[in-house]
Amino acid sequence: MPAEPSLISLDQWTARREELIADGLQEPVYGGALARHADASDKRLRQFHFDNSAAALRLWNFLLTEEDRLRVARASGQMLVGAMKDLGTVPVMAYSLPNIVAFYPDGAWWIPCLTEHTDQVIRLAEAAGFGEAFCPVRAMFGAFVAGSRFPLPDLLVCSTGATCDDFASLGDALEHLGHHICWWEIPHRHSRGETIVLPGGNRVSRAAVAFVREELMRVRAELSSLAGHPLNDEELTSGINAANRVRRHLRALRDVVFSSDPAPLPALEVLIAEMLAIHFCSEREESDVVLLGLLAEACERARAGVGPIENGAARVFWINPVADLRVMNLLEECGGRLCGSDFMFCHALDEIPEDLEPMEALARMALSDPMVGSTEERAARVCAEARRYRAEGLVVSRVPGASHCAYEGSIIRKAVERSLGIPVLEIEVPAVCDAVMPSLATRLEALIEVIRHRRTG
Amino acid sequence: MITAGVDAGSRMIKVALWDTEEQMLVGSAWCDQGVHQVQLAGKLLDDLLRRLGLTRNDCARTVATGYGRNIIDFSDSAVTEITCHAVGVQHLAPRARTIVEIGGQDSKVIWLDDSGVVQDFAMNDRCAAGTGRFLELAADKVSIGLHELEAAARKSAKPAVISSMCVVFAETEIIGLLASGVCPEDIVAGVQSSIASRVFSMAGGRVRDEVVFTGGVALVSGMTQAISQAFGHPVQLCEDPRMSGALGAALIAARQASL
Numbered sequence: 001m002p003a004e005p006s007l008i009s010l011d012q013w014t015a016r017r018e019e020l021i022a023d024g025l026q027e028p029v030y031g032g033a034l035a036r037h038a039d040a041s042d043k044r045l046r047q048f049h050f051d052n053s054a055a056a057l058r059l060w061n062f063l064l065t066e067e068d069r070l071r072v073a074r075a076s077g078q079m080l081v082g083a084m085k086d087l088g089t090v091p092v093m094a095y096s097l098p099n100i101v102a103f104y105p106d107g108a109w110w111i112p113c114l115t116e117h118t119d120q121v122i123r124l125a126e127a128a129g130f131g132e133a134f135c136p137v138r139a140m141f142g143a144f145v146a147g148s149r150f151p152l153p154d155l156l157v158c159s160t161g162a163t164c165d166d167f168a169s170l171g172d173a174l175e176h177l178g179h180h181i182c183w184w185e186i187p188h189r190h191s192r193g194e195t196i197v198l199p200g201g202n203r204v205s206r207a208a209v210a211f212v213r214e215e216l217m218r219v220r221a222e223l224s225s226l227a228g229h230p231l232n233d234e235e236l237t238s239g240i241n242a243a244n245r246v247r248r249h250l251r252a253l254r255d256v257v258f259s260s261d262p263a264p265l266p267a268l269e270v271l272i273a274e275m276l277a278i279h280f281c282s283e284r285e286e287s288d289v290v291l292l293g294l295l296a297e298a299c300e301r302a303r304a305g306v307g308p309i310e311n312g313a314a315r316v317f318w319i320n321p322v323a324d325l326r327v328m329n330l331l332e333e334c335g336g337r338l339c340g341s342d343f344m345f346c347h348a349l350d351e352i353p354e355d356l357e358p359m360e361a362l363a364r365m366a367l368s369d370p371m372v373g374s375t376e377e378r379a380a381r382v383c384a385e386a387r388r389y390r391a392e393g394l395v396v397s398r399v400p401g402a403s404h405c406a407y408e409g410s411i412i413r414k415a416v417e418r419s420l421g422i423p424v425l426e427i428e429v430p431a432v433c434d435a436v437m438p439s440l441a442t443r444l445e446a447l448i449e450v451i452r453h454r455r456t457g
Numbered sequence: 458m459i460t461a462g463v464d465a466g467s468r469m470i471k472v473a474l475w476d477t478e479e480q481m482l483v484g485s486a487w488c489d490q491g492v493h494q495v496q497l498a499g500k501l502l503d504d505l506l507r508r509l510g511l512t513r514n515d516c517a518r519t520v521a522t523g524y525g526r527n528i529i530d531f532s533d534s535a536v537t538e539i540t541c542h543a544v545g546v547q548h549l550a551p552r553a554r555t556i557v558e559i560g561g562q563d564s565k566v567i568w569l570d571d572s573g574v575v576q577d578f579a580m581n582d583r584c585a586a587g588t589g590r591f592l593e594l595a596a597d598k599v600s601i602g603l604h605e606l607e608a609a610a611r612k613s614a615k616p617a618v619i620s621s622m623c624v625v626f627a628e629t630e631i632i633g634l635l636a637s638g639v640c641p642e643d644i645v646a647g648v649q650s651s652i653a654s655r656v657f658s659m660a661g662g663r664v665r666d667e668v669v670f671t672g673g674v675a676l677v678s679g680m681t682q683a684i685s686q687a688f689g690h691p692v693q694l695c696e697d698p699r700m701s702g703a704l705g706a707a708l709i710a711a712r713q714a715s716l
Contacts, residue, residue: 410661428582436582438524439563443580446539450575453540 005301005308007049007266007332010035013057020054028058028286030065037064042114044432049329051269051308055293062281062290063272066103067150069282073101074151079226082153084140084181085167088243088278088348089366090157093220095284096239097227103150104279106167108143109136112431113324120146122431128173135166135402136323136431144174155226156181157219162188162372165403182222184215186366189373198368199350202377213363220359236358242284244351249291250277251349256298258339258389262311264301265294267338268328271321274341278348314451315339317391319382319412320399324433327397327440334444335452340389342382344370375408379415386420392451394420395444398428423450458517459483460714462706463498463532464541465525466490468561468589469673470498472505473703474516477711484509485700494525502531520710522702524563536709538702539567539578545705546669547573549696554665557656557684557692558701559674561589564652566660579659587655589674591624595648598631599641607678610646617647627651649679653687664690671695672702 008016013034021027034057038045042064050056074080081102083090094102111121121142128145130138143149158171158181175181191203198204224230253273257265273294276287301307309332316331317340331338347368353361370378386394394416398405405428413424425447427440458478464471471487486505491497502519506512513531521532522541529535542558547569556567563580564587570576581587596602601609610616617639621627627648634644652674668690670681675698685692695701 423577426579439580439582442524442537442539443578443582446537446575446578449537449540450577453574 003052005264005306006052007308007329008052009049010038010046013050013052016052017057020057025054028061030061030068031058032061034060034064041119043116043118044114044324044326047326048268049266051266053297055290055297056265056269058293059269059272059290062286063275066282070101070103070151073282079155080151080153081223081226082156083279084156084158084171085163086157086159086278087345087369087371089159089216089362090219090223091279092239092243092352092362093216093231093236094223095242095280096235097223097229097231099229100223100227101282102279103153103282105140105143105150105153105156106137107275107279108140108149109323110325111139111143111149112136113326116432119149121149130170130173133401134169135164135399137167138170138401141170141173144177144179152179155222157184157222158182159184159186159366161185163369164371166401182219184219186212186215186369186372189367189377196364198364199353200347200368200381202368202373204364204367208367209360209363212366213359216359216362216366233358237354240352240354240358240361242288244354246280246284246288246291247277247349247351249288249295250274253291253295253298254341254349256295256302260298260302260307262305262307262313263309263337263339264298264307266308266328267318267331268325269294270338270341271325271328271343274343274345274349278345309337310335313337314448315390315392316447316451317341317382317386317389317394318343318397319395320344320397320405322397322429323399323431324429327429327433330437330441331395331444334441335448336393336444339391340385342370342378342385346370346381346385371404375404375411376415378408379412382412383415383419386416386422391420391422392454393422393447394424395447396424396426398426400428400430423447423454458711458714459511459515460707460710461502461516461519462541462703462708462710463502463519463521463523463529464538464700464703464706465494465498465521465523465529466538466560466673466702467524467563469699470494470501470523470525471700471703472498472502473700473707474505474509475704475707475711477517477714482704482707485697485703487699490525495528495530498525498529499531518710518714520706520713522706533710534713536706539565539580540575541702541705541709542671543567543569543573543575543705544708545701545703546671546695548704548708549701550667550669550693552667553669553693555660555663555668557660557668557670557688558672559587559589559652559656559670559680560672564588564656564659564672566656566663568663568665579661581655581659587652587659589672589677591627591652592648592674592677592680594624594628595631595644598628599635599644601641601645603677606645606649609642610649610679610683612642613640613646615643616650617643619644619647619651645679649683650687653680653683656684657687660688664688666690668692669695671698673699
């Protein structure tokens with residue numbers, strides 16, 4: 001911990017990195033100056049404030065070099081699998097096989113933000129009929145058409161059913177463009193008939209688990225065929241163990257960040273770190289190394305009682321990922337700090353059961369997805385986590401065009417008010433929110449003012 | 458001790474001065490918002506102080522609010538207009554539990570708890586269809602002054618239905634209504650009702666007695682009745698609604714100065 005924790009700009013990172021190197025920092029192969037990513041295409045990085053630790057530098061470089069890793073993997077003869085609308089199931093299987101690299105094409109929904117709309121992905125999606133009424137993940141369709149943001153995968157796997165109608169439409173359109181998709185269906189989570197308890201505590205009918213298991217068996221067969229190697233249970237169990245290591249480290253990281261005062265890491269880095277749990281950023285072992293680096297930094301700062309956010313900042317629980325990452329900085333600029341999150345894949349933070357037959361375990365995990373259950377169930381988990389991390393306020397961040405955002409806010413609000421009695425703020429965050437920043441700031445600041453007033457009575 | 462509140466809103470700048478010994482508002486002023494808003498706000502404050510025989514040195518503390526609050530460089534601190542309106546209205550109407558505030562380019566509903574502290578709030582986030590801007594545009598299109606709107610709305614026999622979700626499309630809709638022979642009075646009544654129902658919808662139907670209406674649009678005749686009708690509740694018009702934010706800022710400045 002060579003410097004006081006602080007938030008720094010992209011330009012400041014250039015000098016900071018030189019300091020770290022002078023102090024002996026050894027960078028991985030994907031290391032380098034963060035500013036190069038902004039120079040290449042990701043202009044919005046210039047608007048962000050970053051944590052100044054070496055661990056954060058590694059996290060950002062790891063995230064922003066994923067495309068390079070995929071191209072290297074393709075060039076070296078590895079097979080690429082695009083795991084779409086999948087929050088932590090298919091990648092676990094894919095990484096259990098040799099010679100396969102899985103990635104998350106859905107992540108393209110941040111391209112319009114990072115490029116500040118200078119990329120053509122949204123225009124291409126709109127030209128195909130995916131207008132503003134669609135979730136920002138329509139950018140993924142544009143990315144496939146443009147073919148410039150990631151190498152086209154050898155196999156696409158996509159869940160459908162209870163997950164997301166917008167996504168099913170996008171997948172359908174991709175199939176019409178000639179991309180073969182291995183679809184697997186996931187039903188709405190219900191607890192009729194004989195039920196079992198899922199990781200995370202929700203109940204589901206045993207028949208639904210059996211159905212999803214069969215669906216995932218088809219995916220397993222396709223992945224095996226692509227790899228030219230039948231995936232056996234021993235390999236899958238080993239893959240589950242490796243995925244659980246990542247999840248354990250992420251949970252430990254969340255625990256120390258959300259529990260400590262001041263927050264040892266800022267909200268933006270926590271959001272990026274959480275994303276690693278669902279797709280490993282195309283390299284499972286390295287994603288674990290990145291998380292361990294962040295965890296070590298967070299623990300050291302927590303022990304020292306220091307952090308980049310002021311002590312006493314209002315403790316805010318955040319729901320849903322933001323289309324414009326800049327808003328995570330805004331929370332802190334307004335006097336808040338992240339003390340809990342449900343970025344729509346909180347089930348991928350739970351460990352996959354290791355005491356079950358591996359396909360049964362994966363099926364149960366898939367059915368734990370908050371998107372396939374009721375909002376009331378999601379709200380119950382949110383309340384439990386918000387209580388655990390002593391949240392003083394909660395933000396429901398709507399994703400423009402995402403169908404679930406139209407109704408979930410009021411359900412979550414009511415549950416939180418009933419269960420915790422803390423203020424809830426609903427906001428909507430577009431991909432580039434510069435135009436609405438003053439209005440967003442006013443609402444976030446007002447939430448913080450309410451929280452502070454409640455503290456003093 | 459004198460404290461000042463400066464409300465740098467989207468359409469107007471308002472200044473209020475509070476005397477902490479006398480516990481009273483000793484002066485207020487407003488002017489149109491402009492390009493050089495810091496200078497405008499500073500001049501407005503200086504002119505008001507001068508009229509009272511005071512200077513900025515007599516001002517113990519200044520709090521800025523409104524959308525321009527963070528650029529008012531002569532203020533000691535900035536507080537959101539949500540908190541300031543709540544404090545201002547609570548001072549003027551201590552039994553207020555629901556505050557409807559409609560300004561030039563935004564609208565808010567603020568709920569207070571039994572001790573008058575902000576419990577929750579809602580604010581328009583994507584369009585100006587529930588704000589004063591809509592009313593201005595409509596008044597302009599039907600060539601009726603803002604002060605004549607109540608009289609016009611009262612003459613309406615059949616308020617027009619304005620269905621557009623956006624001010625720009627609503628303008629087209631109003632032109633179409635005029636072309637099809639709908640009288641200006643019915644259009645005015647329709648626009649007032651449309652603004653009121655948008656604000657009610659934003660409130661999610663949550664109403665706690667007493668409901669107080671404030672903000673610049675509350676000065677527009679006919680709007681209080683429209684809000685009351687949409688909320689299905691009696692609505693009290695705030696005393697000097699244009700100034701409630703600035704007054705709240707001055708009161709907060711007084712609290713801060715006493716710490």
